Amino acid sequence: MAATPEDDAVNSADPAPALRKHHGNGPLFFIVGTIFAVAVTIGWGMSVMNYSGLSGDVFHQVVTVSAPSSSEARISFEVNSRGGAECLLRALDAQMVEVGTARVEVEGGNRMVQTDVETVRQAATVEVASCREQGSQD
Missing domain, CATH: 1.20.5 (Single alpha-helices involved in coiled-coils or other helix-helix interfaces)
Structure with a gap:
């Protein structure tokens, strides 16, 4: 074949x-x-x-955290923004329950911020929950 x-x-x-x-x-x-x-x-x-991320043009980074007493916690963090930012801080206990909050306004540019957060009991950590541009309605 x-x-x-x-x-x-x-x-x-x-x-x-x-x-x-x-x-x-x-x-x-x-x-x-x-x-x-x-x-x-x-x-x-x-x-x-x-891509600029979901948080706009404000960036933050935690540097140090301490809780010297049962009524306050201390945090140092760095913020980089163009026109200033408003940051929300949360203090948490060992079970990750919120024990205090604070709002901090930061000027524009690359800034180092140190602030205290009042707490209702001993905090284990403090976090920067969010940082947004000042005047942002989001």
């Missing part, structure tokens, strides 16, 4: 005839794929570079 062209393509050592049969000889498929990959890469890069 004579071999068909499909059998010749399958049995040959060169897989190119079978690929040519399905994809053609032109580079159009690869050019379109390359253009698509470049466009997706550029779009992804622009979105990552422009």
Whole structure:
């Protein structure tokens, strides 16, 4: 029985005839794929570079925390904002129950803040719950 062209393509050592049969000889498929990959890469890069996070343009970092007495806790933190920020602080006990809160207004720029939070009982930690731009309604 004579071999068909499909059998010749399958049995040959060169897989190119079978690929040519399905994809053609032109580079159009690869050019379109390359253009698509470049466009997706550029779009992804622009979105990552422009991402500012969910909290806007205010960033904070806790430096130190202490609880010298059962009625107060102390926190030092750094805030970086353009036009000033309002930060909400929470003092928590060992069971992570809130035992005190405080609001602190911070001037614009990169600022180091140290403040005390009044507590109803001994605090184990103090956290910066949020920092938002001053005047923000969110």
